[in-house]
Amino acid sequence: MILVENISKAYGDKLILNSINLQFKQNNITVLLGKSGEGKTTLFRIIAGIEDQDEGKVIIDSTKTTMVFQDNQLYPHLNVFNNLMTPQRVILKRTKKEATIISDDILKRLNIEYLKYNTVESLSGGEAQRVAIARALAMDKDIILFDEPTSALDRENINILIGLLKDLKKDKTVLIITHDEEFSIGVADTIYRIENGEIKKA
Amino acid sequence: MDFQYVLEILPYILEGLKTTLQVFGFTLILSIPLGVLIGSVQSIKMPIINQGLSAYTWLFRGTPLLLQLYFGMYGLPAFGFTFNRITVAILIFTLNYGAYFTEIIRGSILSISKGQTEVSRSLGFSKTQTFFYIIIPQALKRSLQSITNEIITLVKDTSLIAAIALNDLLRNAKEVVSRDFRVEAFFVVGAIYLILTLFIVNGAKKVENKYAFYR
Numbered sequence: 001m002i003l004v005e006n007i008s009k010a011y012g013d014k015l016i017l018n019s020i021n022l023q024f025k026q027n028n029i030t031v032l033l034g035k036s037g038e039g040k041t042t043l044f045r046i047i048a049g050i051e052d053q054d055e056g057k058v059i060i061d062s063t064k065t066t067m068v069f070q071d072n073q074l075y076p077h078l079n080v081f082n083n084l085m086t087p088q089r090v091i092l093k094r095t096k097k098e099a100t101i102i103s104d105d106i107l108k109r110l111n112i113e114y115l116k117y118n119t120v121e122s123l124s125g126g127e128a129q130r131v132a133i134a135r136a137l138a139m140d141k142d143i144i145l146f147d148e149p150t151s152a153l154d155r156e157n158i159n160i161l162i163g164l165l166k167d168l169k170k171d172k173t174v175l176i177i178t179h180d181e182e183f184s185i186g187v188a189d190t191i192y193r194i195e196n197g198e199i200k201k202a
Numbered sequence: 203m204d205f206q207y208v209l210e211i212l213p214y215i216l217e218g219l220k221t222t223l224q225v226f227g228f229t230l231i232l233s234i235p236l237g238v239l240i241g242s243v244q245s246i247k248m249p250i251i252n253q254g255l256s257a258y259t260w261l262f263r264g265t266p267l268l269l270q271l272y273f274g275m276y277g278l279p280a281f282g283f284t285f286n287r288i289t290v291a292i293l294i295f296t297l298n299y300g301a302y303f304t305e306i307i308r309g310s311i312l313s314i315s316k317g318q319t320e321v322s323r324s325l326g327f328s329k330t331q332t333f334f335y336i337i338i339p340q341a342l343k344r345s346l347q348s349i350t351n352e353i354i355t356l357v358k359d360t361s362l363i364a365a366i367a368l369n370d371l372l373r374n375a376k377e378v379v380s381r382d383f384r385v386e387a388f389f390v391v392g393a394i395y396l397i398l399t400l401f402i403v404n405g406a407k408k409v410e411n412k413y414a415f416y417r
Contacts, residue, residue: 073317090331
């Protein structure tokens with residue numbers, strides 16, 4: 001569970017977020033829907049712990065949280081397989097054997113085994129995103145945050161993504177921010193609209 | 203070209219090659235780690251330390267290498283530091299090339315997107331782990347071409363050590379030319395420099411191919 005309590009944030013004179021209160025349930029997909037410039041990315045970054053809020057607090061177990069970035073941010077110096085392996089080996093201290101089994105399993109689950117030894121550079125937008133999701137899943141966290149996951153995808157890949165996210169929520173809490181209304185309706189259990197730095201439940 | 207004559211002068215020229223390679227090799231081994239170290243420190247925000255380090259790169263990039271060699275040879279003893287010539291050469295070359303490598307590495311580190319750090323932290327890498335496993339490998343890759351260029355320049359710059367009376371490749375050739383009034387020796391050293399450069403270019407290509415996936 002994630003609790004967002006009275007979060008406010010301003011850049012200079014401009015109030016971006018005005019006393020936001022939210023709750024994200026376990027095994028649920030929660031979507032924060034809003035146009036660009038409405039403060040949703042700022043809220044997302046605060047929840048993810050990348051940015052600091054001016055007021056309020058976020059109750060989240062950050063050790064159990066990971067995020068998938070809009071531009072994926074795969075590691076260009078590593079191939080697909082090692083993008084999954086290195087974090088597991090370094091952070092979780094998994095043995096090579098353990099990490100390999102887990103990586104293979106996840107690549108299979110996401111239908112991207114065929115990309116295993118590809119370079120990051122050679123991936124299409126949809127493929128890169130699935131690799132980024134695979135890398136996050138390999139870390140075995142309970143909460144996954146997604147920043148604009150559909151921005152680089154066509155319809156077909158969006159449908160694949162929706163299937164994937166619905167599969168994920170069986171054992172994870174999923175939070176998504178997006179401006180894509182159709183996608184939100186297709187995927188969410190709960191939708192919050194964000195407008196002028198305030199939340200409206202849709 | 204008179205090959206008999208070339209064979210005659212070759213041993214003396216190769217004697218100079220030894221000195222050239224000595225200065226080149228030690229400088230390479232010492233200055234790259236120095237550049238990586240200082241470049242890394244400079245990419246972290248630490249105002250006072252960074253100012254000191256900027257002064258270092260400014261000093262060594264802003265004055266002629268030849269002047270630095272003279273200073274090492276004739277200036278340092280005035281402050282009570284006396285080294286033999288080859289040590290002075292290696293010391294000054296290392297500091298000079300270290301300054302260039304510092305700027306190359308620092309620039310590469312700063313050119314890596316902030317998102318790489320953010321995603322690493324969100325996956326659970328510590329700051330130090332992010333630096334060593336994610337940032338530095340990418341920065342080195344991006345620096346490869348510039349580093350290769352510097353290494354090629356270094357081979358040729360070693361000829362400056364003749365100014366502090368070290369018998370390098372070029373100086374030995376010049377001695378032969380003045381002694382015999384024949385120019386073959388210049389062709390020979392020219393060829394040797396070209397061969398050295400060829401080795402470096404090929405070596406760099408191998409390294410680049412090995413770490414090729416991306417860009």
